[in-house]
Amino acid sequence: MMRRILLALVAIVGSIAQAGAHSASSSYLRINVHDQAMDVQWSIALRDLDYAIGLDANGNGAITWGELRQKRDAVIAYSMPRLTLTADRTTCTTGPITLLADQLGGGGYAVLRFVADCRHRPSSVEVRYGLMFDLDPMHRGLLNVVVSGIPHAAALSPDHPEARFDILPGYGQTVRTFFVMGIHHLLTGIDHMLFVTMLLVPAMFRRRENSHGIQASLLPVSSFRGMFLESVKVLSAFTLAHGTTLTLSVLHIVSVPERFSEAGIALTILITASDNIFHVIPGRRWPLAFLFGLVHGLGFATALGPLALPPVALGFALVSFNLGLEAAQVTIAAVVLPIGFALRNTMIYPRRIMPGLSGAVALVAMAWFTDRAFDLGLMPF
Numbered sequence: 001m002m003r004r005i006l007l008a009l010v011a012i013v014g015s016i017a018q019a020g021a022h023s024a025s026s027s028y029l030r031i032n033v034h035d036q037a038m039d040v041q042w043s044i045a046l047r048d049l050d051y052a053i054g055l056d057a058n059g060n061g062a063i064t065w066g067e068l069r070q071k072r073d074a075v076i077a078y079s080m081p082r083l084t085l086t087a088d089r090t091t092c093t094t095g096p097i098t099l100l101a102d103q104l105g106g107g108g109y110a111v112l113r114f115v116a117d118c119r120h121r122p123s124s125v126e127v128r129y130g131l132m133f134d135l136d137p138m139h140r141g142l143l144n145v146v147v148s149g150i151p152h153a154a155a156l157s158p159d160h161p162e163a164r165f166d167i168l169p170g171y172g173q174t175v176r177t178f179f180v181m182g183i184h185h186l187l188t189g190i191d192h193m194l195f196v197t198m199l200l201v202p203a204m205f206r207r208r209e210n211s212h213g214i215q216a217s218l219l220p221v222s223s224f225r226g227m228f229l230e231s232v233k234v235l236s237a238f239t240l241a242h243g244t245t246l247t248l249s250v251l252h253i254v255s256v257p258e259r260f261s262e263a264g265i266a267l268t269i270l271i272t273a274s275d276n277i278f279h280v281i282p283g284r285r286w287p288l289a290f291l292f293g294l295v296h297g298l299g300f301a302t303a304l305g306p307l308a309l310p311p312v313a314l315g316f317a318l319v320s321f322n323l324g325l326e327a328a329q330v331t332i333a334a335v336v337l338p339i340g341f342a343l344r345n346t347m348i349y350p351r352r353i354m355p356g357l358s359g360a361v362a363l364v365a366m367a368w369f370t371d372r373a374f375d376l377g378l379m380p381f
Contacts, residue, residue: 025132026140028104031085033125033147038085038092038116044075046108048132048139053078065101068110072099075110082130087122107258122147126164129156138188140181151313155181171316178317182324185300191265191368192296194361196235196329198272199289200336201354203231204344207279214278220344228337230284235329237286241293243322246300250318254298259375261298266368268292273365276358300325 028043046063050056053074055063068075076097085092093116100111125147132139141156145165153174154163163173186192204227208217221227248254272292275281281288300321343349371379 025136025138026142027131028109029083029127029129029141029143031125031127031143031145033087033122033145036118036121038087038118038125040085040112040114040116042079042083042112043102043104043109044079044112044131046110048136049075049078049110052132052135063108068101069099075099076112079112079131082133084126084128085116085118086126086128087118087120088124089126090118090120092116092118124164124166126162127154127156128162130161133158133161151310153177153313153317157184171313174313174316175320178320179324179327182321182326183328184324185321186325186328189299191262191269192299193332194364195265195269195272195292195296196238196332197336198269198276198358198361199234199238199285200231200333201340201358202276203227203234203285203337204340205350218279218350221341224338224341227341228333231333231337232330234284234286234289235326235333237290238293238296239322239326239329241290242297242300242325243318245294245297246322247318249298250314256298259372261295263369263372264295265299266365266372268295270362270365270369273358273362277355277362 025045025048027045027048030041032039046055046068049071050063053071055067055071057067057070076099080094080097085094095115095117098113100113102109102111125145127143127145129141129143131141137158139157143152143154143156143163145152145154145163147165152165154165154177156163163177165173186196202218204221205218206221208219245254249256271281272288340349343353367379370376
């Protein structure tokens with residue numbers, strides 16, 4: 001049974017790897033609408049452009065300013081047809097484009113700056129976005145649009161490639177967009193999904209006092225309601241913690257290189273999965289979820305990146321994003337916990353399914369940690 005579970009998980013992970021060999025990414029589009037024009041700054045990851053049109057001329061893995069500048073026309077020819085700006089449904093005309101380079105969140109970006117002439121003072125602005133969607137369906141275009149001094153924010157995806165912004169104030173679209181983005185980020189982030197699953201897998205048992213190790217005595221819980229509420233407490237501790245470090249990262253108060261934060265996330269999964277087998281970490285799970293959530297928040301920060309929103313809009317975006325994450329986690333709990341609760345009195349769950357699943361996840365997490373810590377670049381996700 002354990003072997004079959006391991007093989008099944010490996011097959012699932014393999015299929016995910018084939019579907020997403022190019023990991024999810026974002027570009028950052030800042031638009032300031034004034035009078036009859038829009039000032040536009042579009043930051044696109046160099047790795048995305050390299051994947052789409054090829055920038056690394058010598059194939060050494062490092063893209064230089066010279067290589068980017070040499071491909072200026074190709075970058076513009078690929079990017080600009082995938083962005084349409086309209087004012088009151090009239091397409092704005094793009095002026096001369098300046099190509100720059102920048103470093104955002106530890107990664108290199110090409111920056112396109114230009115002015116779009118709309119020929120009249122707009123009452124609303126529409127953005128249609130299609131960059132990378134044909135190559136990477138996980139890609140998102142993160143927008144920061146200021147219309148008549150009023151900030152708006154949105155995240156565009158293949159399912160929602162358009163956004164419309166009125167001059168009237170209101171943060172409803174920001175709340176909706178980032179709530180959905182939080183759900184999407186958790187459900188499509190296999191490392192975060194596996195960590196939440198590893199937190200929930202042993203929820204239907206309590207460890208007998210002074211019982212530790214692989215032969216620890218696990219006692220089935222008697223109340224589903226009590227188990228579910230305790231699990232929500234664990235997930236809420238995780239949300240509170242990663243929301244804290246996410247906010248600190250987005251505000252640039254804390255900055256950790258992506259390589260180390262991703263390795264740390266893999267390590268938290270490895271430790272949690274291993275404890276499901278060896279039962280060595282004492283006490284309840286919520287302090288562990290809180291501690292490890294601080295690490296995961298650094299990884300979530302890469303999903304939002306340098307939004308550069310005004311304080312109120314940024315606050316709405318961060319709160320909505322975290323509420324979306326929490327909603328996704330509770331949904332996972334609603335699926336996983338009834339199954340485990342129904343099997344809690346059988347020998348197959350505590351002696352086969354739980355250690356087998358946890359062992360498979362631990363192996364994947366160990367491979368993740370090694371690959372990320374030493375920057376090997378061998379794993380495609």
